Amino acid sequence: MAASDAPLPENGPTRQAFWNRPWVAPLLVFVLVLASWELLVMIFQPPTFLLPSPSLIWQSLAGQFLALMGYGFNTFMEALGGFVIGCGLGLLTAMLVARSKWLSDLLLPFAIASNSVPIVAMAPIAIVWFGIGPWSKVAIVAVMCFFPTMVSTVRGLTSASPDAIALMNSYAASNWQIFTKLRVPSALPFVFNALKICTAVSMIGAIVAEFFGGAVNYLGIYIKTQASILKTPDAWAAIVVACFYGLAFYFAIVLLERWLMPWHRHREQH
Amino acid sequence: MPTAPIIAIDKVSRIYGNANATTVALKDVSLTIEKGELISLVGPSGCGKSTLLRLIADLDTPSQGKITVNGHAPEQARKQREYGFVFQAPTLYDWRTVERNARLPLEVMGRPAGEWQARLDKMLAMVGLRDFHQHYPWQLSGGMQQRASIARALSFDPAILLMDEPFGALDEFTRERMNMELLDIWETTHKTILFVTHSIAEAVFLSSRIVVMTPRPGRIAATVNVDLPYPRNFDTREDPRFFELVTQVRETLKEEFVGHV
Numbered sequence: 001m002a003a004s005d006a007p008l009p010e011n012g013p014t015r016q017a018f019w020n021r022p023w024v025a026p027l028l029v030f031v032l033v034l035a036s037w038e039l040l041v042m043i044f045q046p047p048t049f050l051l052p053s054p055s056l057i058w059q060s061l062a063g064q065f066l067a068l069m070g071y072g073f074n075t076f077m078e079a080l081g082g083f084v085i086g087c088g089l090g091l092l093t094a095m096l097v098a099r100s101k102w103l104s105d106l107l108l109p110f111a112i113a114s115n116s117v118p119i120v121a122m123a124p125i126a127i128v129w130f131g132i133g134p135w136s137k138v139a140i141v142a143v144m145c146f147f148p149t150m151v152s153t154v155r156g157l158t159s160a161s162p163d164a165i166a167l168m169n170s171y172a173a174s175n176w177q178i179f180t181k182l183r184v185p186s187a188l189p190f191v192f193n194a195l196k197i198c199t200a201v202s203m204i205g206a207i208v209a210e211f212f213g214g215a216v217n218y219l220g221i222y223i224k225t226q227a228s229i230l231k232t233p234d235a236w237a238a239i240v241v242a243c244f245y246g247l248a249f250y251f252a253i254v255l256l257e258r259w260l261m262p263w264h265r266h267r268e269q270h
Numbered sequence: 271m272p273t274a275p276i277i278a279i280d281k282v283s284r285i286y287g288n289a290n291a292t293t294v295a296l297k298d299v300s301l302t303i304e305k306g307e308l309i310s311l312v313g314p315s316g317c318g319k320s321t322l323l324r325l326i327a328d329l330d331t332p333s334q335g336k337i338t339v340n341g342h343a344p345e346q347a348r349k350q351r352e353y354g355f356v357f358q359a360p361t362l363y364d365w366r367t368v369e370r371n372a373r374l375p376l377e378v379m380g381r382p383a384g385e386w387q388a389r390l391d392k393m394l395a396m397v398g399l400r401d402f403h404q405h406y407p408w409q410l411s412g413g414m415q416q417r418a419s420i421a422r423a424l425s426f427d428p429a430i431l432l433m434d435e436p437f438g439a440l441d442e443f444t445r446e447r448m449n450m451e452l453l454d455i456w457e458t459t460h461k462t463i464l465f466v467t468h469s470i471a472e473a474v475f476l477s478s479r480i481v482v483m484t485p486r487p488g489r490i491a492a493t494v495n496v497d498l499p500y501p502r503n504f505d506t507r508e509d510p511r512f513f514e515l516v517t518q519v520r521e522t523l524k525e526e527f528v529g530h531v
């Protein structure tokens with residue numbers, strides 16, 4: 001077999017050297033940042049309300065861990081609700097819009113322009129419409145997730161190459177077959193990129209929307225209240241909890257992506 | 271008993287563009303292809319080879335003239351799945367393994383998997399991918415990807431194979447081996463193959479007849495019968511007659527160019 005024709009090596013479960021694993025470098029940076037933060041606070045001793053040390057934040061977190069995780073869960077449920085509604089509607093709209101070139105040319109500029117609209121600034125209006133409870137936050141998150149999901153999905157659904165479509169036509173495939181066997185699979189990477197971005201967007205949207213008012217057992221309200229009475233280590237501890245939920249949400253979507261797109265798995269490293 | 275040609279092209283023209291700017295991709299092209307021929311379209315890029323193939327495949331429609339495929343209009347031939355198309359790029363779907371890529375036409379055409387699986391396995395074995403059923407396209411070299419796309423085109427047993435520069439992107443060694451494999455396939459399956467290339471040597475080596483095309487406007491300059499005996503092998507390329515034919519085709523193209531300056 002000629003060299004040019006040999007299969008490329010597979011990314012099998014070969015044992016990589018510890019230092020080459022993809023998570024080692026980021027972890028190292030994380031630890032270094034924390035250590036220098038701790039050190040700098042020790043040396044310069046700024047007032048606690050300005051910059052608490054990581055160890056102090058950790059104490060605050062440990063002291064009220066379950067309560068904070070509970071607040072985090074409430075906020076996360078708002079984020080998740082908005083995510084499901086916003087991304088779901090975004091996907092559905094994209095499927096309708098992508099059917100017609102005319103319609104997507106008409107609507108996409110608006111959807112893209114909406115990226116520069118500070119949707120979260122509409123939270124006070126959302127409170128007027130949907131009340132001070134969680135639904136106003138869900139609404140804000142849903143709007144924030146809708147546009148990026150729709151834009152990416154339209155791009156994905158129309159991303160198949162002319163030859164890939166010609167191939168289907170050469171089999172006299174129906175439009176439905178072209179949609180399910182070609183357009184949807186080629187859209188998946190685009191969809192998942194949008195969904196991953198929306199995990200972060202939805203946590204940010206829910207927390208910031210809470211700053212405008214709501215019940216006390218939510219992260220945003222807690223952060224705002226504690227910061228306003230200069231209990232900043234508590235606010236930082238709540239931010240750590242928000243990061244935890246945000247990351248967990250992100251990795252849940254990554255798992256879903258790997259499960260639905262097994263062909264994509266080793267590819268990025270390739 | 272004279273048989274009807276499997277592909278008949280009658281004074282076909284294809285003009286692209288609008289009122290301001292037009293490209294005459296094909297002008298008054300007429301050609302008949304008999305069943306079982308391995309015929310090459312050769313010519314410089316832009317001479318309308320791909321256009322002609324796409325017209326036969328009903329992936330595009332002629333501006334003028336008429337095409338008949340297996341006695342039908344191209345649209346009907348396409349709907350009856352009478353040809354398999356091999357593109358210059360392998361055009362495999364990333365999300366399907368080699369086997370599932372090759373099965374795509376069977377799925378689309380609703381052919382029962384049970385009945386056709388044996389043929390699918392045979393085609394994949396024929397193109398040397400027996401051990402690569404479960405590989406994804408990115409795990410294969412360019413030559414293997416193109417072979418998978420050939421297996422896919424053969425999987426549903428079409429009467430005609432339309433191939434648009436299928437080996438254009440491969441290195442010379444892989445390409446020569448693929449040429450041998452294509453001849454094997456042709457000799458075992460008796461398909462009619464319409465093969466597009468811009469390599470004169472490849473056209474002479476493979477074909478029973480060569481259609482020489484020239485650009486601006488795209489048209490047929492000459493057809494050359496290749497009287498080298500089959501089966502052909504590596505010695506064929508060293509046969510004096512091989513060189514004569516290569517030279518003959520090259521001269522035709524040169525005359526056309528000189529005549530047009």
Ligand SMILES: Nc1ncnc2c1ncn2[C@@H]1O[C@H](COP(=O)(O)OP(=O)(O)O)[C@@H](O)[C@H]1O
Pocket residue numbers: 286287293294295313314315316317318319320321322488
């Ligand atoms: N879709 C198209 N729109 C406009 N012009 C085209 C299109 N397809 C091909 N052409 C033109 O038609 C001519 C023939 O193209 P093509 O059939 O691709 O040539 P070849 O395959 O021999 O290189 C070229 O001049 C090309 O630019």
Ligand SMILES: [Mg+2]
Pocket residue numbers: 319320321434435
């Ligand atoms: Mg071409």
